[in-house]
Amino acid sequence: MWKILKYSFADLVRSRWSYVYLAFYLILGFSLLFLNNDLSKTVITLMNIVVVLTPMIGTIFGIMYFYSAREFTELLLAQPIKRRNIFLGQYLGIALSLSLSLVLGLGIPFLIYGIAQSSEIWDFGFLLLVGTFLTFIFTALSVNISLRNENKVKGFGYAILLWLVLAVIYDGIFLISLVLFDDYPLDRFTLAATMFNPIDLSRILVLLKLDISALLGYTGALFQNFFQGSGVFISLGMLVLWTVVPVKLLLRKAIRKDF
Amino acid sequence: MIRIENLHKGFGKLKVLDGVDFEIGSQGVVAVLGPNGSGKTTILKTILGMVIPQEGQVYVKGDPVLGEYTYRDQIAYLPQIARFPDNLSVRELIAMIKNIRGSSRDESELVDRFGLRPSLNKKLSSLSGGTKQKVNIVLTFMFDCPLLILDEPTAGLDPVSLISLKELIVEEREKGKTLLITTHIMNLVEELADQIIFLLEGKIYFQGTVKELEEKTGQPDLEHAIAQIFKNDVEDTKI
Known part of the structure; x- marks a missing residue:
């Protein structure tokens, strides 16, 4: 497995797109950190980009590579x-090379900012962890x-649809249901619904780290309560489950498939 | 060397192999022939464990191999379409396959034979289709495997490389190896094949030498013999 991982990683880190992706994060990180005075706002902007972009890039690279x-x-x-080693190796090769672009691309600006400006930034290393999970x-x-799809066009369509559903549509439905069922106690539902979407889960985790949950109103307080305790572990556990x-x-599919 | 027992494979409603049995005991070149879609590639891929049959078993050197993977170090495979990771160079690819197979064979003789030396440091994405096929051939013949499976080995090759390939096949045969080849080029079969396996509609229609096939069909050469089988097949379907 390590051999396959090594070579697919070597293949991918040399592709032009990996550099474009890395450069994007570098530019984003430096410009936002050094051109903006309010660290919280910067991190929120970064977070909004990371939780939407890493899933999209992971989806597109994963499907194109395979x-x-x-x-x-x-x-x-x-x-x-x-067989399982071939597929595990290739999968880890993609995921690791993409994560490397993210961690280097945002990590380097973070590091320089941390040394030059304020060490507060380290609290947001969490953002990198969450982005890696999403990748x-x-x-x-x-x-x-x-x-599961031999037809590339179909496969690509499904993948984009999946991203769209989890990144955008899920939130829409979630919000509509909150408005519609306003009269009912929704705290448990809200928590559960968040757990079933890795993007939402990541967003909430970062937001709560930012300590701005007061902005989130009642639900925010509820989340704060939950995440202060064992909630962080449960949420991280959910992210691990979402990966495993x-x-x-x-x-399982790879072992049974005909090539 | 290889024994196949009662192999059944369908993709959805399409039945590709419908109870295939054969045994290749002796060494030499065995040509697997048949019309398009007759299951040639499926049989080869089943031997390699890439296609998983619904029923039946494959034995290599007497051992059942379905679900196993170590036996594949006995087999070298030349796939029909050659495509490699874009950003690796030819040299790196060769090193990678050597690394995976855990072998330290010297490939330089083969590289020279197919004129690949100038391409060694080029990225695989910049090579033409024919050159990729040559790389593919080097990767296949580099290892000293007792069994070689070649799926349409001549695709995209120029005449000079084709001659080199034929020589290579003959050399391997003389070393006492078994080669399983699919092709649509009949004079290649006439020149090289010690044995023919003819597939028709997922079954073995004929197994024997070129001569026996010509006698069976009463035709002067292989091309006509094959054409005769196709014709009979069409007539059978009509009835």
């Missing part, structure tokens, strides 16, 4: 290696889609 590497995967399948989660989901389950599913 479709374009299809024939090469066949070549690997003919070698004396276990792993959405890469795994999109690889699942590519393994799709990976298990993709390996």
Whole structure:
């Protein structure tokens, strides 16, 4: 598995897109941190970009890589290696190279800001962790889609749809339901609904770290309560589950699939 | 070397292999022939474990191999379409496959034979289709495997490389190896094949030598013999 990981990682970190992605985060990080005085606002802006962009890039890279590497995967399948190691290696190769772009792209500005301006920034290292989780989660989901759909156009469509649903539509439905059922106690529902969407979960985790939950009103207080205690662990646990389950599913599919 | 027992494989409603049995004991070149969609590639891929059959078993050197993976170090495979990671160079790809197979064979003789030396440091994405196929051939013949599976090995090759490939196949045969080849080029079969396996509608229609096939169909050469089988098949379907 490590050999496959090494080579797919080497292949990806040399692709032009990895550099574009890295450069984007570098520019974003530096310009927002050094051109803005209010650290909280900067981090909120960064967060809004990270929780939407990392899933999208993970989805697109995951699906494109697996479709374009299809024939090469066949070549690997003919070698004396276990199937699950081939797929695990390739998946980790993509997810790690994307995460590296994110962590370096935002980490370097953070580091320089931390040394030059204010060490408060370290509280937001959390943002990088959450972004890495989202990359792993959405890469795994999109690889699942590519393994289950031979038709590339369909697969690509499903993947984009999945991203759209979790990043945008889910929130819409969620908000509408909150408005519609305003008269009922919704705290448990709100918490549960958040757990089932990794993007929402990540957003809430970062927001609560920012200590601006007062802005979120009653629900914010409720969340604050929950996340102050064991909530952080439960939420991180949910993110781990969101990663492990799709990976298990993709390996299961990969082992049974005809190539 | 290889024994296949009662192999059934369908993709959805399409039945591709419908109870295929055969055994290749002796060494030499075995050509797997048949019309498009007759299941040639599916059989090869089943032997390699890439396609998982609904029923049946494959034995390599007497051991059942479905679900296993270590036996594949006995097999070298040349796939029909050659595509590699775009951002690796030819040299890195060769090193990678060597690394995966845990072998330290010297590929320089093969690289020279196919004139690949100037391309060694080029990225794979910049190579033409024919050159990629040559890389593919080097990757296949680099290892000393007792069984070689070649799926349409001639695709995209120029005449000079085609001659090199034929020589290579003959050399491997003389070393006592078994080669399983699919192709649509009949004079390649006539030149090289010790044995033919002819597939028709997911079943083995014929297994034997070129001569036996010509005698069976009463035709002067292989091309006509094959055409005769196709014709009979069409007539059978009509009835």
